[in-house]
Amino acid sequence: MALEGGAEAVRATLRNSKLDESLYSLDEEESAFFKSLTGIDDDEALKQHILKVQNDAFEVWPFPCIRRFSFTKLKISRLPAYPQLLTLGKHRQGAILLDLGTCFGNDVRKAVIDGFPVRNTIGSDIEPAFWRLGHELFNSSPETFPSTFIAGDVFDPVFLETHPLPKATPDDSVPKLDTLTSLNPLQGRVSAIHASAFFHLFAESKQRELARAVAGLLSPDPGSLILGVHAAAPEKGIRRAAGGEKPFELFCDSPESWKEMWEGIFEPGTVKIETELKEMPNSAQSTGIDMQFWEMSWSVTRV
Ligand SMILES: C[S@@+](CC[C@H](N)C(=O)[O-])C[C@H]1O[C@@H](n2cnc3c(N)ncnc32)[C@H](O)[C@@H]1O
Numbered sequence: 001m002a003l004e005g006g007a008e009a010v011r012a013t014l015r016n017s018k019l020d021e022s023l024y025s026l027d028e029e030e031s032a033f034f035k036s037l038t039g040i041d042d043d044e045a046l047k048q049h050i051l052k053v054q055n056d057a058f059e060v061w062p063f064p065c066i067r068r069f070s071f072t073k074l075k076i077s078r079l080p081a082y083p084q085l086l087t088l089g090k091h092r093q094g095a096i097l098l099d100l101g102t103c104f105g106n107d108v109r110k111a112v113i114d115g116f117p118v119r120n121t122i123g124s125d126i127e128p129a130f131w132r133l134g135h136e137l138f139n140s141s142p143e144t145f146p147s148t149f150i151a152g153d154v155f156d157p158v159f160l161e162t163h164p165l166p167k168a169t170p171d172d173s174v175p176k177l178d179t180l181t182s183l184n185p186l187q188g189r190v191s192a193i194h195a196s197a198f199f200h201l202f203a204e205s206k207q208r209e210l211a212r213a214v215a216g217l218l219s220p221d222p223g224s225l226i227l228g229v230h231a232a233a234p235e236k237g238i239r240r241a242a243g244g245e246k247p248f249e250l251f252c253d254s255p256e257s258w259k260e261m262w263e264g265i266f267e268p269g270t271v272k273i274e275t276e277l278k279e280m281p282n283s284a285q286s287t288g289i290d291m292q293f294w295e296m297s298w299s300v301t302r303v
Contacts, residue, residue: 019058021051023068030072037109037138053137057104060129064289065103065197071137075196076107077114080276081227081299085192088223089116094174095191097121098183098217100154101198104134108147111194121147122177122186126154148177154210162209163187163216165266183217190217193226200230204251208261215265218302225301232258232277232296241291248289255296262300272301 024047026034031043040046050072057066065071076082076099088095089111097116099108102123112118123131128151135141152159159182166188175185193214199207218224233239233252241248253261255275262273276297282290 017062017067019051019055019067021047024051024072025069026072030074033074033110033113034072037113037140039139050137053104053133056136057130057133060133061127063103063197070197071104071106074106074110075229076194076227077110079196079227079229079297079299080274081225081301084223084225084299084301085111085194085227086114086116088191088225089120092191092221092223095120096174096177096186096189097192097194098186098190099123100193100195100214101125101201102134102149103127103130104137105131105145105147105149106134106137107194107196109134109138109145112145112147118145118147119177122150122180123147124150124152124154124183126152146178148180150180150183152182154183154213155206159183160213160217162213165215165218166220169219169221186217188216189219191219191221191224193218194228195226195230196228197230198228200232200250200252202251207251207253211261212265215262215300220270220302222302225299227297227299229295229297232275232294234277234294239291239293241289248291250291250293252294253296255298258296258298266300270303272303274299274301 034046035041038049040049054066097111097120102108102125105123108121108123112121125131131149154160161184170188174189199210202210214226218226231250231252232254234254236254236257239250239252255277258275259273262271278295280293280295282292
């Protein structure tokens with residue numbers, strides 16, 4: 001997989017790092033979620049099942065989020081804007097949810113459990129092996145979990161092209177989701193776009209390019225939203241950590257610069273942008289990267 005910016009450095013840093021099962025811990029809600037979806041009731045059996053899939057996924061690509069079990073953390077449902085997403089799924093006819101950089105599809109599954117119609121959901125990732133491992137993780141199949149998966153690189157215009165923002169929802173019919181091979185036919189039609197632990201993989205200029213392309217997918221109808229959580233910092237800039245084969249670098253927005261980026265994409269007064277910055281414990285043990293970091297939950301809502 002060829003990735004930009006911080007991601008290749010992460011790979012170099014983590015290639016030789018061992019998985020650490022002491023990082024596994026499910027709270028009550030996470031445990032109930034996994035037990036109900038996998039059908040595995042026994043705590044130890046569930047743990048061994050999750051460890052096996054984690055190990056297989058780490059072989060595919062050693063993302064820190066896989067190492068620290070962040071796929072078990074019900075990330076999407078803990079975002080402040082999550083109730084808005086569920087409202088769209090319940091009350092907007094045909095509302096589509098797209099999860100970018102979906103990995104195992106855990107966040108899509110959470111939204112589906114909470115009521116978003118599964119046939120209107122799409123997971124997308126450059127690495128289809130993760131989606132297949134998601135079926136293994138949740139003991140499901142494309143028949144029992146009929147969410148659409150579309151593989152592709154968000155920086156490939158054949159897969160995701162940047163378009164001017166639509167002024168109105170396109171009035172031709174929505175293409176059948178399970179026939180899609182790229183995101184391009186969805187321009188202006190997606191009601192909710194979730195992108196967690198995704199933007200921060202890329203260099204600053206690439207994040208700007210990605211945001212513009214993603215904004216083009218969003219439906220202009222009021223209430224449509226883009227949301228996620230990722231690494232950020234009180235001051236915008238590149239953060240560096242030593243310790244790997246290559247020095248590790250991560251471009252972090254501040255809440256202000258993140259807001260400015262979206263304000264530069266959408267016309268003034270057409271979106272409400274919300275952010276929440278939280279300081280996290282040093283990530284050395286959980287990711288192998290010795291760095292102080294912050295997480296920013298954010299949402300961009302069409303008004
Ligand atoms: C750090 S994981 C985040 C997974 C999940 N969203 C979460 O929050 O736990 C990043 C995901 O983005 C995918 N990815 C990386 N670069 C990509 C690209 N250029 N286009 C599409 N997906 C990409 C990876 O394969 C991986 O599944």
